[in-house]
Amino acid sequence: MQLPLVESVLGGALETCSTAPVTGFFRNGCCDTGP
Secondary structure (H helix, E strand, O other), X not given: OOXXXXXXXXXXXXXXXXEOOEOOOOOOOOXXXXX
């Protein structure tokens, strides 16, 4: 599964932080919070 490119508050790309268990607001492994 390829995630859309989203930026961190520092302007860099978000990185997957955990996939076992899947974490993040959307449970996609990143701290992605939406549009």
